[in-house]
Amino acid sequence: MKSLYIECKMGIAGDMLTAALIDLYDDASKMVNELNKLGIPHVDYVLEDSNKAGIKGKHMRVMVHGQEEGELLDDHKHDSKAHSHHHRHLSDIEQIIEGLSIDRDVKKDIKEVYKLLAEAESKVHGVAVPEIHFHEVGNLDAIADITAACYLIHCLSVDRIIVSPINVGSGTVKAAHGILPVPTPATAVLLAGIPYYESETIKTELCTPTGAALVKYFATDSGVQPVMKVSKIGYGMGKKEFEQVNCVRTILGETEEDKDQVLELSCNIDDMTPEEIGFAMDRFFEVGALDVFTTAIGMKKNRPGILLTCMCRSQDRDKVVAEIFKNTTTIGIRESVCNRYVLAREVKKNDTPYGEIRVKRSYGYGVDRVKPEYDDLVQAAKKSGKSLLEIKKDIAK
Template sequence: MSRHAWIDASAGVAGDMLLGALLDAGARLSVVQEAVAAVVGGAVRISGREVRRGGLRAWKAEVEVEDTDPARRTWREIRTLVTGTAHAVFERLAEAEAHVHGVGVDEVHFHEVGALDAIADVVGCCAALEDLGITSVSAGAVAVGSGSVRTRHGVLPVPAPAVAELAKGWQVLAGGDGELATPTGMALLRTWAGTCEPLPPLTLDGVGIGAGGRDPAGRANVVRVLIGTRSSSIAEPAVLLEANVDDLDPRLWPGILSSLLDLGASDAWLVPILMKKGRPAHTLSVLCPPELAEPLTDRIFHDTTTLGVRRSPRDKTALERAFVPVKVGTGHVAVKTGHRDGVLVQVMPEFEDVATLARSQGRPERLVLQEAVAAAAEAGLVVGAPLRYLPH
């Protein structure tokens, strides 16, 4: 069994809201405080209290800075303080800030993000997630807000540039007036969550509600975290689409397979066959969720010369997956992991990342692949290892 957390960020997301939700769900305050103290000493104290937001009971995490703290830190300074998932969160933040300001990553100056309370939010959230025994995370669409917000750089449109950069590839909506998603909250969500999806099937055993600082009229300013178990042995319904094609230029197949995968197919492949009168051909096979069978059938007719597509129901049992970045030389390679019943079953570097890094460094792909495998093993990503939380 694996323990999954689904984040409801339909009213926005911020670091303190996520921390409050995880504490409300049962994470131990003592564990969070100990993790924060290991990074910043006694300069920060974590506490919390029950509040009301939009008529709902919620938990408000309080991060009190007990020392005078500089308002600015560089990523070079912060990365010497944090490790593990917290390091991955801040690295994602640094890359987003570097992009929107047009500077090198090491030159990024964090403002609110670099203050002690923000460091405590990130470290505390990551410690709380691990304390709850969470092995995978997904989230729904994120409300980012609308209008404008005043920053050290002046008045900026909402979503703020760093939030917009961090939200690339994720479903977003306005959701209300003002800034509803902060860079810290968005970085935590994007580092943790591998999939943007509605609430998945779970045997629910915990719910946490974290409060934001404001209580606006008309909506509950909260983040919810729903926690439950799902068995990796449950088979999911699937549909197998098949078509025999004997008159297509073979140079077109790579693009056709890519387009089917981009449309949402779980997998797509070719099998060489021999048709009547000895004609060489291929069987195109496409595995997909039932709801995508019709649009994928349309795409097969559009992209190939087939006159018919066979359709048959299937059951699919898939390993739960996560992508974990590991440092290889001066770059990073995503390592794809598959786990079942709390144990890593598959570990493999993404070859596209390996090839891209090899080209950029002018080195053989085989050597970069070897280094990526070694970096994964050093990070504890080996077949048979017990599962711990894997950042995405």
């Protein structure tokens, strides 16, 4: 399975991730030219070689009106009209995204990343998403970072993205809303469910909201680097200097397909009603069963019966066995150990004429398929008065 591992021992920011991703390409200058053709207003990407602690990597400069972010802030700090240019609503940003010369799928990815940022800001400030004013992450350089990262990941066509535990730094950071703790409140919301840690020796922000949102959206797994056959390694260098090399490292390679072991618990039953069996099956799922099914069988003395099969993980075996004995009439259970091969899975939300509909993606072993969430299709059909087949056809367009 083609996999991308993102190592965040010095945090993650949009420009560092972009540089680390572009360093994976054989012709980085070609990819920079492609980025500059996307049509972000007043923005130019400039890629530079960078060397930190003897390690060669890339540094991405985003030029807005020919200047970098820091220079722009200095020029605009006494110009209220120019300063207001940096305060955009989500609708303003989506309008910029729609004007890009880029695939529809990449536009969708960029919008979803910004939606995550808007939802985090909404939760922190108690303001509805449409009313959120983006400050730093609404600047053109932030839009450029997110666009570049989404485009480069799309072009890599990886099956799986794994992110390491993220070093967020420590201390405080100056933001548009004042002095904030590290990680900032919005970043902390975005990192929910993602392993991260503080570094007491580095008193600054290492993980930005942009970096956190990109990881939140794209990462399918988190943890230490899996066993990989590595083909490329990229280094995206940050601007600041620390005792430890300030970089995001990306590792591209092949990982083994997902495989695990499960237990198959089974028993023969010929003296229970279908309703009783249905109730028992629900109980098995409640205590951790992965799957439960029945098979019609013929038993001794020509009695019709069922083979009840319950799949579970080894750590859930005792609970499932207890529930089988409690909720069925069997007096014996058979156990088999099975290898299970599974496709990697992820769920994303798609905007459709019927509202947001979740789509499940399953991939690996040369397979890549998507399927709309049944419950969401049912709700859309009920609200619109259309059939499930019509809904499926409409959202596939």
